[in-house]
Amino acid sequence: MSGPGVGFEYPSREVSWLKRDALLFANSIxxxxxxxxxxxxxxxxxxxxxxYPVILMFKETHPEVVDFYAAQKSVTIPGVPVFDPxxxxxxQRLLEFLKxxxxxxxxxxxxxxxxxxxxxxxxxxxxxxxxxTDLVDAEKNESYARVTTxxxxxxxxxxxxxxxxxxxxxxxxxxxxxxxxLENQTTNETPxxxxxxxxxxxxxxxPEPGAKMGFGGVIxxxxxxxxxxxHGLLQHLGGSNPANFKExxxxxxxxxxxxxxxxxxxxxxxxxxxxxxxxRFLVKxxxxxVVLSNGRALIKTGAKGKL
Numbered sequence: 001m002s003g004p005g006v007g008f009e010y011p012s013r014e015v016s017w018l019k020r021d022a023l024l025f026a027n028s029i030x031x032x033x034x035x036x037x038x039x040x041x042x043x044x045x046x047x048x049x050x051x052y053p054v055i056l057m058f059k060e061t062h063p064e065v066v067d068f069y070a071a072q073k074s075v076t077i078p079g080v081p082v083f084d085p086x087x088x089x090x091x092q093r094l095l096e097f098l099k100x101x102x103x104x105x106x107x108x109x110x111x112x113x114x115x116x117x118x119x120x121x122x123x124x125x126x127x128x129x130x131x132x133t134d135l136v137d138a139e140k141n142e143s144y145a146r147v148t149t150x151x152x153x154x155x156x157x158x159x160x161x162x163x164x165x166x167x168x169x170x171x172x173x174x175x176x177x178x179x180x181x182l183e184n185q186t187t188n189e190t191p192x193x194x195x196x197x198x199x200x201x202x203x204x205x206x207p208e209p210g211a212k213m214g215f216g217g218v219i220x221x222x223x224x225x226x227x228x229x230x231h232g233l234l235q236h237l238g239g240s241n242p243a244n245f246k247e248x249x250x251x252x253x254x255x256x257x258x259x260x261x262x263x264x265x266x267x268x269x270x271x272x273x274x275x276x277x278x279x280r281f282l283v284k285x286x287x288x289x290v291v292l293s294n295g296r297a298l299i300k301t302g303a304k305g306k307l
Contacts, residue, residue, distance in 0.1 A: 003162050005077040005119040005129075012113045015056040015135070016105045021197070022048040025055060028194045029227040030184065035240045041103070048101040050242045051230050053135045053145040054093065054223055057112055059198025068200045080119045080161065083127060083153040087213055089203075090222035091128055091150030092167070092294065094249035099144045100242060101135075109138045117148070120164030127153045128164060148249075154213055167251075170296040172280050178265040180281075182232045186220060188258040194224045215255050222252040225292055229264050229283050237266070237279060237301050244300035246276050250283075251294035261286040268301060277301045 019041045026038035026049045037045040058068075072085030102108070114133040121127055128150050135145045172178070191204040199221055203209040207217035230248050238244035256262065266281035281295035 003118055004079040005116045008077050008079075008116040010075050010114040010131075012111045012138075013057075014061050014109065014111050014138075015059065016061045016110065017048075017052070017056065017059070018104050018106065019046075021059070022052060022103055025049060025052050025197050025227075028197060029224070029231050031231060032235075035235065037240070046103055047242050048103055049227075049231065050097045050100075050145075050234070050245045051095055051227050051248065052101060054095060054147055054227070055197045055199060056110075056135060057114075057133055057147070057149075058200070060112075062198065065200055066198075068202060077116055077119065077129070081127075081156070081159050083129070083156050086209060087154045087156065089152050089154060089213075089255075090226075090252045091152040092249065092251040093150070093223070093226060094148040094247070096146040096148075096247050097242075097245055098146065099142065101144055110144075111136055111138045118164055119161060121157050121159055121161030122152075122163070123157045124155070126155055126157045127159070127161070129153065130164075167294070170249075170280055170294050172265070172282060173267050173269065176267060179268045180232070180236050180264070180266040182236070182264040184228055184232075184262040184264075186256065186258055186260055186262060188218075190258055191218065191220045191224065194221050199223065216257075218258055219255040220258055220260075222256075225256055225262060225283055226250055226252070228262065229281065229292060229295065230297070232264050233266055233279060233281065233297050233299060237268070238299045239302075241300075245297075246300075247296075247298040249294070249296050250281075250292040252291070253293040254285075254289050254291045256285065256291050260291075262291070266295075273298060275300055 031038040036043045117130040130150045133147045134143045204221050210217045264283050269278045271278045276298035279297040283292035284290045
């Protein structure tokens with residue numbers, strides 16, 4: 001596919017993590033004491049939760065808090081306008097799990113390699129920038145995960161760019177009750193804990209950015225809800241075994257405010273790609289408003305995979 005910015009490759013960025021980072025991430029997305037293989041470094045099956053790669057694009061190698069806005073300004077895409085990073089939210093994210101991560105990157109060199117798949121002008125609402133990011137062992141040139149991201153730059157459209165292709169939808173099965181329903185009562189502290197993974201966007205900590213963007217104050221990281229839902233699916237349908245996880249995606253449909261209750265509804269489709277069953281899901285709040293749509297996962301379902 002051709003178009004403005006397509007194929008542009010960002011400079012590769014080194015990333016790193018320690019066992020402590022893996023423990024914090026698992027804790028922040030809702031892993032429980034029944035899943036010590038995600039929460040206790042001496043567990044014989046200790047593992048990194050499989051969606052952890054999405055945080056490395058924010059954390060990089062930083063052991064300390066970083067200026068989120070300054071980090072976003074570092075590289076511009078040629079052939080398209082310069083977008084304001086203080087007015088960006090997640091649109092959709094897909095993660096393909098290629099290989100289990102080591103519990104620490106110590107002694108090895110990992111990097112993320114990102115290229116632009118498309119920049120789409122959606123008119124007055126804004127612009128979508130779609131990228132593909134691979135997490136790679138730089139010395140062996142082995143890929144561990146691939147993340148396809150759609151970022152939405154609010155109110156930054158109408159620059160004459162392409163509208164972009166229609167997205168593929170994965171709606172829940174019609175007329176079928178969900179096979180899994182889970183609830184999660186968020187609190188004012190939910191985004192304040194999750195941000196410590198390395199995603200320091202002020203939108204999720206201070207009311208001022210959210211007020212300027214029309215959200216009325218702080219909103220919870222879209223990726224918090226995204227990761228929480230994935231954990232619920234893996235825990236209840238895949239036996240909490242990271243080896244039972246292959247692919248996961250969802251669209252960020254509406255913002256979540258601290259204190260909102262999240263409700264996950266998931267359907268087993270009975271359709272398989274090899275040994276992986278396709279799961280459809282959505283997440284809504286207690287008022288029935290959908291906050292994650294287009295949910296799809298490939299999971300080895302059934303009791304065989306339990307740790």
